[in-house]
Amino acid sequence: xxxxxxxxxxxxxxxxxxxxxxxxxxxxxxxxxxxxxxxxxxxxxxxxxxxxxxxxxxxxxxxxxxxxxxxxxxxxxxxxxxxxxxxxxxxxxxxxxxxxxxxxxxxxxxxxxxxxxxxxxxxxxxxxxxxxxxxxxxxxxxxxxxxxxxxxxxxxxxxxxxxxxxxxxxxxxxxxxxxxxxxxxxxxxxxxxxxxxxxxxxxxxxxxxxxxxxxxxxxxxxxxxxxxxxxxxx
Numbered sequence: 001x002x003x004x005x006x007x008x009x010x011x012x013x014x015x016x017x018x019x020x021x022x023x024x025x026x027x028x029x030x031x032x033x034x035x036x037x038x039x040x041x042x043x044x045x046x047x048x049x050x051x052x053x054x055x056x057x058x059x060x061x062x063x064x065x066x067x068x069x070x071x072x073x074x075x076x077x078x079x080x081x082x083x084x085x086x087x088x089x090x091x092x093x094x095x096x097x098x099x100x101x102x103x104x105x106x107x108x109x110x111x112x113x114x115x116x117x118x119x120x121x122x123x124x125x126x127x128x129x130x131x132x133x134x135x136x137x138x139x140x141x142x143x144x145x146x147x148x149x150x151x152x153x154x155x156x157x158x159x160x161x162x163x164x165x166x167x168x169x170x171x172x173x174x175x176x177x178x179x180x181x182x183x184x185x186x187x188x189x190x191x192x193x194x195x196x197x198x199x200x201x202x203x204x205x206x207x208x209x210x211x212x213x214x215x216x217x218x219x220x221x222x223x224x225x226x227x228x229x230x231x232x233x234x
Contacts, residue, residue, distance in 0.1 A: 004079045004230075005168040006072050007186060009086045011175020011200060012219045015066035016091055018059075038151050042113075046143065047134055053146040054131040057107055060089060061127060068174065068199075068219030069095035071227050078231055079170070084161045086176060086183050088148055101161050103183050109147035112138035117156045122147055158182045165189040172226065174199045175219050178206070197226055 010018075035041040036052045073096035075081045083092050083100045088107040092100045110132050112121035121138045136144040149155055165171065165186045171194055178184040187208035190196060196212040198204060199222030206212065215222040 001080045002169040003167050004075055004081045004170045004172060005164050005190075006075075006081065006083045006172045006174065007085075007165075007176060007183070008072070008083060008092070008174045008219075009176025009178075009183075012066075012068055012085070013087045013089055013091055014175065015068060015219050016063045016089075018063060018087075018089060018091075033151065037148070039153060042145065042150070046145075050132050050134065050146070053107065053148065057125070057130045060107060063089075063091070065091040065095035066220050068223045069097075071220070071223035072174075073097045074227065075230070082164045084164065084183075084186065101157050101164065103149065103155055103157050103161060105146070105148040107146070107148070110136075110138070110144045111147040112140050112142045113145045114138070114140055114142035116145065116147065117154075155182055158186075161186055162189045166191070168194050170194065170230065171196045172199065173197070173212075174222065176200075176204075178204055199223065199226065 031052060035045070036049055042049045069091050072081070072083060072092065076096070076098065081097065081099065083097050084103060085092055085100060086103050088102065088105050090106070090108055108125050108130070110123050110125055112118060115121050121140055132144050132146065134143070138144050166189045168190055171190045173196065176183070187196070187210055190210060192210070196210055198212050198214045199217060199219060200214070201216055201218050215225055217225065
């Protein structure tokens with residue numbers, strides 16, 4: 001079975017109604033990114049940051065996977081599919097994708113402030129208890145924080161994503177500006193002969209040198225077109 005790797009960004013979740021900070025002048029839900037998406041912002045005002053992500057978490061049950069999410073999951077009927085996503089929501093999983101690598105963390109998980117990437121410290125939150133409060137402790141006794149990779153922090157899953165990218169027979173990029181590193185660098189790991197498809201209604205700065213086919217549509221309409229192309233001869 002051929003292997004497909006799908007790299008998704010904010011444009012994928014935007015069709016489900018999740019706002020993207022890059023389209024709002026550096027503001028994310030009326031907050032400066034520096035205040036709510038950096039370790040410095042968290043140290044400066046932990047309550048603001050915890051409340052910000054509590055609100056993002058409460059919005060998750062109100063949104064549903066878009067058709068694009070569902071069609072990425074549908075590829076598993078024909079291919080071995082790994083999704084590498086820059087998104088922290090769980091919409092790929094809810095749509096049915098079974099192998100998802102979250103580069104930037106997961107909104108529905110919490111972890112230790114002291115050792116955020118230690119697997120023994122990561123816990124999954126439930127819809128009944130999804131808020132994190134000041135005083136909530138991780139297993140190591142430190143304050144619980146969102147399991148989110150903030151700007152300036154290491155991306156622990158990038159090596160796994162690079163290994164998957166090297167194995168791809170087909171590579172699909174959906175809804176990402178390709179200017180957030182190290183995720184944008186994953187294209188350097190794709191074999192030169194591997195066909196690459198870019199789904200995005202906008203022109204995207206392409207610096208990898210890899211030839212690609214640009215489907216200038218949104219995630220859902222673009223995946224409709226690509227799924228038909230990839231399955232017509234199967």
